[in-house]
Amino acid sequence: MTTVAFLGLGIMGGPMARNLVRAGFDVIGFNRSRPPVDRLVEQGGRAADSIAEAVRAADVVVTMLPDSSDVEEVVLGEGGVLASAKEGVLLIDCSTIRPETSKSVAATAERFGVRVLDAPVSGGEQGAIDGALSIMVGGAPEDFEAARPVLDAVGKTIVRVGPAGAGQTVKAANQLIVAGNLELVAEAIVFLEAQDVDTDAATKVLAGGLAGSAVLDRKSAGMFAREFTPGFRLALHHKDLGIVESTARESGVVLPLGAVVSQLVAALVARGDGGLDHSALLKLAEELSGRGRKS
Amino acid sequence: MTTVAFLGLGIMGGPMARNLVRAGFDVIGFNRSRPPVDRLVEQGGRAADSIAEAVRAADVVVTMLPDSSDVEEVVLGEGGVLASAKEGVLLIDCSTIRPETSKSVAATAERFGVRVLDAPVSGGEQGAIDGALSIMVGGAPEDFEAARPVLDAVGKTIVRVGPAGAGQTVKAANQLIVAGNLELVAEAIVFLEAQDVDTDAATKVLAGGLAGSAVLDRKSAGMFAREFTPGFRLALHHKDLGIVESTARESGVVLPLGAVVSQLVAALVARGDGGLDHSALLKLAEELSGRGRKS
Amino acid sequence: MTTVAFLGLGIMGGPMARNLVRAGFDVIGFNRSRPPVDRLVEQGGRAADSIAEAVRAADVVVTMLPDSSDVEEVVLGEGGVLASAKEGVLLIDCSTIRPETSKSVAATAERFGVRVLDAPVSGGEQGAIDGALSIMVGGAPEDFEAARPVLDAVGKTIVRVGPAGAGQTVKAANQLIVAGNLELVAEAIVFLEAQDVDTDAATKVLAGGLAGSAVLDRKSAGMFAREFTPGFRLALHHKDLGIVESTARESGVVLPLGAVVSQLVAALVARGDGGLDHSALLKLAEELSGRGRKS
Amino acid sequence: MTTVAFLGLGIMGGPMARNLVRAGFDVIGFNRSRPPVDRLVEQGGRAADSIAEAVRAADVVVTMLPDSSDVEEVVLGEGGVLASAKEGVLLIDCSTIRPETSKSVAATAERFGVRVLDAPVSGGEQGAIDGALSIMVGGAPEDFEAARPVLDAVGKTIVRVGPAGAGQTVKAANQLIVAGNLELVAEAIVFLEAQDVDTDAATKVLAGGLAGSAVLDRKSAGMFAREFTPGFRLALHHKDLGIVESTARESGVVLPLGAVVSQLVAALVARGDGGLDHSALLKLAEELSGRGRKS
Structure with a gap:
C-alpha cells in the first residue's frame, strides 16, 4: 500500500x-x-x-x-x-x-x-x-x-x-487566457446591455460560433445574474497574473492584452473585491461605463 | 414560388x-x-x-x-x-x-x-x-x-x-470577443514557445479547461503552423472593430481590452498584412517579443 | 476698417x-x-x-x-x-x-x-x-x-x-499628448501617495528633470488638492480624442497609449464626470487603486 | 578632509x-x-x-x-x-x-x-x-x-x-512619467508625419502649450532625425519599469498607461534594441503603423 x-x-x-x-x-x-x-x-x-x-x-x-x-x-x-x-x-x-x-x-x-x-x-x-x-x-x-x-x-x-517547470508555465498561460476571456465576455455584456438587445438570445448565438468559449458556457449566466460567489477568487488570479508577468519579463515575452487585464484584476483587488469570483471583472467593466451598481 | x-x-x-x-x-x-x-x-x-x-x-x-x-x-x-x-x-x-x-x-x-x-x-x-x-x-x-x-x-x-440594429450589435460583440480570443491565444503561444514546453500537450490541456474556446479548437493548429491563409481577413476584422469602437463611443461603453486589440489589428493592417487570416495576430505578437520571422 | x-x-x-x-x-x-x-x-x-x-x-x-x-x-x-x-x-x-x-x-x-x-x-x-x-x-x-x-x-x-486641415491635425496631436501627460501625472500621484513620500518635494524634483512638463507645472497643484473645476472639460477632451482616433484610423496610424487614455477619459464621461476639468483623470486613477474618495 | x-x-x-x-x-x-x-x-x-x-x-x-x-x-x-x-x-x-x-x-x-x-x-x-x-x-x-x-x-x-526608500519611489515615478512622455511624443510624431503637416512648426506650437514637456524640448529633435544614440539606454529603462511594476503591485497601485508603455519598452528590448536611447520608442511606434524603416 x-x-x-x-x-x-x-x-x-x-x-x-x-x-x-x-x-x-x-x-x-x-x-x-x-x-x-x-x-x-x-x-x-x-x-x-x-x-x-x-x-x-x-x-x-x-x-x-x-x-x-x-x-x-x-x-x-x-x-x-x-x-x-x-x-x-x-x-x-x-x-x-x-x-x-x-x-x-x-x-x-x-x-x-x-x-x-x-x-x-x-x-x-x-x-x-x-x-x-x-x-x-x-x-x-x-x-x-x-x-x-x-x-x-x-x-x-x-x-x-x-x-521541470513546464507544468507551471502552462498553468500560467491558462490563467492568462482565462482572465482575458472573462474580461472580454464582461466587456461584451456591458456592450450588449447598453443596447436594446435580448442578451439571452445573444449569448446563445455567440456561444455557438467562433466567439464561443468555456467562459461563455460556464460563467456568463452567473455574470448576467451578478452572482460573484467564488469559484476562483480574484485575489488568487491576481497572484497568478503576477507569475505570468514575472515569467514573461524574465523570458522577454511581451503581452499587451495580458498587461491590461492584469491591471484590471489588480484594480478589483485594490478596491477590496479580491474575495469575489474572477468573473467579477464584470463589476469593474460596468462601473467604467457608468453602469455599475456601486455597492 | x-x-x-x-x-x-x-x-x-x-x-x-x-x-x-x-x-x-x-x-x-x-x-x-x-x-x-x-x-x-x-x-x-x-x-x-x-x-x-x-x-x-x-x-x-x-x-x-x-x-x-x-x-x-x-x-x-x-x-x-x-x-x-x-x-x-x-x-x-x-x-x-x-x-x-x-x-x-x-x-x-x-x-x-x-x-x-x-x-x-x-x-x-x-x-x-x-x-x-x-x-x-x-x-x-x-x-x-x-x-x-x-x-x-x-x-x-x-x-x-x-x-432593428440588434443583429449588428450582437455581431459587433462577436467580433470583439473573437479578436480578443485570437490575441490571447497568440500571446499564450508566444509565452509557451519561449519556454521549454510541449506545446501540443499544452494546447490539449488548455483546451479542456476554463481556457477552452472555439478559437483554441479551430485556430490554434493553423497558428502553430503559421498558416495564415484566410479564412476571415484582418482587413475586414479591422473594419468590424471600427464598428465596435464607434458604437461603444456613441453609447458610452468603455472597452479597455477591446481598444488595445483593435490597435493590434490596426497595426497588422497598416503593415500590409490585412489580407491574412485574423489569426495572424500571432505574427505581430511574436515580433513584439523579438521572436518573429520577419518576412 | x-x-x-x-x-x-x-x-x-x-x-x-x-x-x-x-x-x-x-x-x-x-x-x-x-x-x-x-x-x-x-x-x-x-x-x-x-x-x-x-x-x-x-x-x-x-x-x-x-x-x-x-x-x-x-x-x-x-x-x-x-x-x-x-x-x-x-x-x-x-x-x-x-x-x-x-x-x-x-x-x-x-x-x-x-x-x-x-x-x-x-x-x-x-x-x-x-x-x-x-x-x-x-x-x-x-x-x-x-x-x-x-x-x-x-x-x-x-x-x-x-x-488645409493641418491646424486640426496638430490640435489633435496636442490633445493626445495632453490627455496622456495628465494620466501619467495622475498615475504618478497615486503611486507616490501610496508610499511614504513627501509629494511636494517629489513634484519639485520631478518637474526639474526629464519628467518635467507643462501639465506638471500647471496642473499638479490642483490635482494634489483634488480641485477639478474646469479649465477644460473632460467631455470636450473626450470629443477631441474621438477626432484623434478617427483620424488615426483613416490614416493607418496606431496609437497604443492614445487608445488606452481615450478609454479612461471615456470612462469618466460615462460615469458623469464630463463636466470636470480634464485633470480629473486623477479621480479615476485613484479609484482604480482603491484609494478614491467616492463622491 | x-x-x-x-x-x-x-x-x-x-x-x-x-x-x-x-x-x-x-x-x-x-x-x-x-x-x-x-x-x-x-x-x-x-x-x-x-x-x-x-x-x-x-x-x-x-x-x-x-x-x-x-x-x-x-x-x-x-x-x-x-x-x-x-x-x-x-x-x-x-x-x-x-x-x-x-x-x-x-x-x-x-x-x-x-x-x-x-x-x-x-x-x-x-x-x-x-x-x-x-x-x-x-x-x-x-x-x-x-x-x-x-x-x-x-x-x-x-x-x-x-x-528610507522614498528616493527610489520618486525615481520610479520619474521613470514612469519619462517613458510615457517619450511614447506619447513618439505616437504624436507618427500621427503628424502621416498627415501633410510641417512638423517643425507643429513641434514649436505643441512645445509652447499644455502639451509642452522636457521630452518635447530635449528629445524631439533627435527623434525627428532618428538619432537614437544613448543617452539613456532602453535596457536600463526596462529594468526601471520592472521596479515600477513590482512596487505598484506590492502597494496595490494600478497603472493602466504604465503597464502598456512598459510592454512597448519590453518589446524593443526583446527585439534587440536595448542598447538604443529610450527615445527609440519612436522606432516601434512607426513600425506598428507600417511606417518603420526596418533595419
Missing part, C-alpha cells in the same frame, strides 16, 4: 486528500492549522503534527500550498521535506507557483535524491471535490508514470507538458 | 444565393461586376442588370454588401431598393454594418412600406458554402418569422436578438 | 470677439442664443439676427463652434456662410473639428471664391480672455498672412503648420 | 567620483574591473583592491551599482560595506533599485551603526559629467544634512523626499 503525505489541506488540498483516501492510499495529512487534519482523519486518513512526521515514511509527498515562498519553505526549509523524507521519494507539487521556483526546487531536490514533479491544477474547488481536475505536469517522463496512480485519483485530464 | 432578389454576390453572397436556388427559391441576382451574376445563372438563378430590375418583382430582397455606406446607397439611393421594390417587400440585410445605420435604414424603409431585418452572419466562406451560417437577426418578430424560410436555406443557428 | 463677422460667442468665442473689438475691428456677432450677442454689443460690437446678416458685409468671418457637424451646417448649410458672404471673404474657423471636415469645407469654399483657414486654438478660457491663445493654422500661406492682424488680436503663439 | 569610498565607477559613477575629487574630497575608488580605478587615480583619487580596503577608513561610502542584487551583495555580503566600514559611517546609495531593497538595506545597516540614504539620480551621463544631476534622497533629515557637501559636488537639484 502506497503511503502519501499530503501537505496543505485547504480548499483544494482537503478534497484532494480525501479522494486519495477513497482511492485506497494510506494518506498522512499535515496542515498549519489543525481542523483540516482532524477532518481528514474522520475521512479515513492519518494525522501528522509536523512536516517531518508526515513525510518520514511516505512513498509520495503531495504539496498544495499558496505561493512560491511557501513551497520553498516547506520543501527546502529546516524540518522540511528534503530534510525528512526518505531517499527516492516522489514529490508532487500541485501548488501554482513561479516556474523558476519549480525548476530550482527540482534541481535542489535532485541532490537529495528526491524526484519532483510540478503539477498545478485547474478546475476549481468543484473539480477538486469531484476528482475531476485538469493537471499540467512538468518533470521527467518516468516520474510522471510513477505519479499516475496518485494523479488519477484526483484529476481527469492529466498531461505531461515538459520538463 | 417566392422570388428573392439577391444584391451583392461576393465571397459570401455568391454561395448564399446558390443555396437559395437549391432550396427552391426563384433567385434574381445583381452584382456590380458581371461574372458573379453569370455564375448564378449557371447555377439556376436569373440575372438582373440593375438593382431596380432585380427588386421590382421580388417578395424578398437580400443584401450582402461590404460597408455601411454601400447599404445606404443600395437601399436608399437613386434607383435603389426603396425606389424600386413593391410595397410590403421584406428586406434582409446580411451585411455587417453599423447598428446606427441599420436602425436609420429600417426607419426610412418603414415610411416606404418596406420591412427590414438586419441579419449579419458569422461562419465565414465555408459556412456560406455549407449553408451553415450563424445569423443574428434584428427586427420585428413577425418579419423574423416571415424570413425564416429564406434564412433556413443559408444558415443553421438563426436567432432573433432584438429590434 | 476691417469688418469681422464672429459666429459662435460661447465660452471661448465671447472673449475672442471682445478682444477683436478692443483691437479696433468692426465686429458683428451672431450666436444661436441671444444673450452673448447683447453682451458683445455692450462691449462695442454689433448684433446680427442671422448668419446671413452677420456675414453679408464682412471682410473676415471667424467661426468658433462645438463640432464638425456645426461647422458644416454654419458654413455649407442653407443661409450659411458660403450662401451669404461676398466673394473673396476670408473664413477663419477656430473650432476644433475633424481634419477631414476642414479639408472638405475648404475645398467646397474654394468653389465659392471663399478662402478658408482652419485655426484651432489652445490655452483655454483664460487664454481667450487674455488674448494669449496658441493658434495652429492650416491653409495657404497668403491667406495666413492676410489673417495675421485678426489672429494677433486673439492669440500669442500663432503658427502656420501646413495646408 | 573627508574620505569618500566610491564603489562602482561605471558610466555614471566614474564622472561622479571625479567630481568629488575636484571638490576636494579624498576619494578611494573600487570597481569590479580595474581600468576605471586606474582612471580615477590619474584624476587624483586613490585605488582600492577590494570593497573592504576602500571602505575601511571612509567617512562616507557612495555606491553606484546596476541593480538591487548588486547593492545587497556589496553592502550586506561577505567582505561588504557593513562588514568592513567603521561605525557611524554614512552610506549614500545612488543606484536605482527597488524601494523595498533600499528599506531593508537601511534597516539592516542601522543594526551595524551605519546610516544609509537612498539617493538615485537623474540627468544621464552628461549630468554626471557636469555635476548637474537631480538627486532624490530618502533617509533621515540629519543624515541628509550630513550628506549635503558630497551631494552638492555631483548634483544640482538635491531634494529629500522622505524616509
Whole structure:
C-alpha cells in the first residue's frame, strides 16, 4: 500500500486528500492549522503534527500550498521535506507557483535524491471535490508514470507538458487566457446591455460560433445574474497574473492584452473585491461605463 | 414560388444565393461586376442588370454588401431598393454594418412600406458554402418569422436578438470577443514557445479547461503552423472593430481590452498584412517579443 | 476698417470677439442664443439676427463652434456662410473639428471664391480672455498672412503648420499628448501617495528633470488638492480624442497609449464626470487603486 | 578632509567620483574591473583592491551599482560595506533599485551603526559629467544634512523626499512619467508625419502649450532625425519599469498607461534594441503603423 503525505489541506488540498483516501492510499495529512487534519482523519486518513512526521515514511509527498515562498519553505526549509523524507521519494507539487521556483526546487531536490514533479491544477474547488481536475505536469517522463496512480485519483485530464517547470508555465498561460476571456465576455455584456438587445438570445448565438468559449458556457449566466460567489477568487488570479508577468519579463515575452487585464484584476483587488469570483471583472467593466451598481 | 432578389454576390453572397436556388427559391441576382451574376445563372438563378430590375418583382430582397455606406446607397439611393421594390417587400440585410445605420435604414424603409431585418452572419466562406451560417437577426418578430424560410436555406443557428440594429450589435460583440480570443491565444503561444514546453500537450490541456474556446479548437493548429491563409481577413476584422469602437463611443461603453486589440489589428493592417487570416495576430505578437520571422 | 463677422460667442468665442473689438475691428456677432450677442454689443460690437446678416458685409468671418457637424451646417448649410458672404471673404474657423471636415469645407469654399483657414486654438478660457491663445493654422500661406492682424488680436503663439486641415491635425496631436501627460501625472500621484513620500518635494524634483512638463507645472497643484473645476472639460477632451482616433484610423496610424487614455477619459464621461476639468483623470486613477474618495 | 569610498565607477559613477575629487574630497575608488580605478587615480583619487580596503577608513561610502542584487551583495555580503566600514559611517546609495531593497538595506545597516540614504539620480551621463544631476534622497533629515557637501559636488537639484526608500519611489515615478512622455511624443510624431503637416512648426506650437514637456524640448529633435544614440539606454529603462511594476503591485497601485508603455519598452528590448536611447520608442511606434524603416 502506497503511503502519501499530503501537505496543505485547504480548499483544494482537503478534497484532494480525501479522494486519495477513497482511492485506497494510506494518506498522512499535515496542515498549519489543525481542523483540516482532524477532518481528514474522520475521512479515513492519518494525522501528522509536523512536516517531518508526515513525510518520514511516505512513498509520495503531495504539496498544495499558496505561493512560491511557501513551497520553498516547506520543501527546502529546516524540518522540511528534503530534510525528512526518505531517499527516492516522489514529490508532487500541485501548488501554482513561479516556474523558476519549480525548476530550482527540482534541481535542489535532485541532490537529495528526491524526484519532483510540478503539477498545478485547474478546475476549481468543484473539480477538486469531484476528482475531476485538469493537471499540467512538468518533470521527467518516468516520474510522471510513477505519479499516475496518485494523479488519477484526483484529476481527469492529466498531461505531461515538459520538463521541470513546464507544468507551471502552462498553468500560467491558462490563467492568462482565462482572465482575458472573462474580461472580454464582461466587456461584451456591458456592450450588449447598453443596447436594446435580448442578451439571452445573444449569448446563445455567440456561444455557438467562433466567439464561443468555456467562459461563455460556464460563467456568463452567473455574470448576467451578478452572482460573484467564488469559484476562483480574484485575489488568487491576481497572484497568478503576477507569475505570468514575472515569467514573461524574465523570458522577454511581451503581452499587451495580458498587461491590461492584469491591471484590471489588480484594480478589483485594490478596491477590496479580491474575495469575489474572477468573473467579477464584470463589476469593474460596468462601473467604467457608468453602469455599475456601486455597492 | 417566392422570388428573392439577391444584391451583392461576393465571397459570401455568391454561395448564399446558390443555396437559395437549391432550396427552391426563384433567385434574381445583381452584382456590380458581371461574372458573379453569370455564375448564378449557371447555377439556376436569373440575372438582373440593375438593382431596380432585380427588386421590382421580388417578395424578398437580400443584401450582402461590404460597408455601411454601400447599404445606404443600395437601399436608399437613386434607383435603389426603396425606389424600386413593391410595397410590403421584406428586406434582409446580411451585411455587417453599423447598428446606427441599420436602425436609420429600417426607419426610412418603414415610411416606404418596406420591412427590414438586419441579419449579419458569422461562419465565414465555408459556412456560406455549407449553408451553415450563424445569423443574428434584428427586427420585428413577425418579419423574423416571415424570413425564416429564406434564412433556413443559408444558415443553421438563426436567432432573433432584438429590434432593428440588434443583429449588428450582437455581431459587433462577436467580433470583439473573437479578436480578443485570437490575441490571447497568440500571446499564450508566444509565452509557451519561449519556454521549454510541449506545446501540443499544452494546447490539449488548455483546451479542456476554463481556457477552452472555439478559437483554441479551430485556430490554434493553423497558428502553430503559421498558416495564415484566410479564412476571415484582418482587413475586414479591422473594419468590424471600427464598428465596435464607434458604437461603444456613441453609447458610452468603455472597452479597455477591446481598444488595445483593435490597435493590434490596426497595426497588422497598416503593415500590409490585412489580407491574412485574423489569426495572424500571432505574427505581430511574436515580433513584439523579438521572436518573429520577419518576412 | 476691417469688418469681422464672429459666429459662435460661447465660452471661448465671447472673449475672442471682445478682444477683436478692443483691437479696433468692426465686429458683428451672431450666436444661436441671444444673450452673448447683447453682451458683445455692450462691449462695442454689433448684433446680427442671422448668419446671413452677420456675414453679408464682412471682410473676415471667424467661426468658433462645438463640432464638425456645426461647422458644416454654419458654413455649407442653407443661409450659411458660403450662401451669404461676398466673394473673396476670408473664413477663419477656430473650432476644433475633424481634419477631414476642414479639408472638405475648404475645398467646397474654394468653389465659392471663399478662402478658408482652419485655426484651432489652445490655452483655454483664460487664454481667450487674455488674448494669449496658441493658434495652429492650416491653409495657404497668403491667406495666413492676410489673417495675421485678426489672429494677433486673439492669440500669442500663432503658427502656420501646413495646408488645409493641418491646424486640426496638430490640435489633435496636442490633445493626445495632453490627455496622456495628465494620466501619467495622475498615475504618478497615486503611486507616490501610496508610499511614504513627501509629494511636494517629489513634484519639485520631478518637474526639474526629464519628467518635467507643462501639465506638471500647471496642473499638479490642483490635482494634489483634488480641485477639478474646469479649465477644460473632460467631455470636450473626450470629443477631441474621438477626432484623434478617427483620424488615426483613416490614416493607418496606431496609437497604443492614445487608445488606452481615450478609454479612461471615456470612462469618466460615462460615469458623469464630463463636466470636470480634464485633470480629473486623477479621480479615476485613484479609484482604480482603491484609494478614491467616492463622491 | 573627508574620505569618500566610491564603489562602482561605471558610466555614471566614474564622472561622479571625479567630481568629488575636484571638490576636494579624498576619494578611494573600487570597481569590479580595474581600468576605471586606474582612471580615477590619474584624476587624483586613490585605488582600492577590494570593497573592504576602500571602505575601511571612509567617512562616507557612495555606491553606484546596476541593480538591487548588486547593492545587497556589496553592502550586506561577505567582505561588504557593513562588514568592513567603521561605525557611524554614512552610506549614500545612488543606484536605482527597488524601494523595498533600499528599506531593508537601511534597516539592516542601522543594526551595524551605519546610516544609509537612498539617493538615485537623474540627468544621464552628461549630468554626471557636469555635476548637474537631480538627486532624490530618502533617509533621515540629519543624515541628509550630513550628506549635503558630497551631494552638492555631483548634483544640482538635491531634494529629500522622505524616509528610507522614498528616493527610489520618486525615481520610479520619474521613470514612469519619462517613458510615457517619450511614447506619447513618439505616437504624436507618427500621427503628424502621416498627415501633410510641417512638423517643425507643429513641434514649436505643441512645445509652447499644455502639451509642452522636457521630452518635447530635449528629445524631439533627435527623434525627428532618428538619432537614437544613448543617452539613456532602453535596457536600463526596462529594468526601471520592472521596479515600477513590482512596487505598484506590492502597494496595490494600478497603472493602466504604465503597464502598456512598459510592454512597448519590453518589446524593443526583446527585439534587440536595448542598447538604443529610450527615445527609440519612436522606432516601434512607426513600425506598428507600417511606417518603420526596418533595419
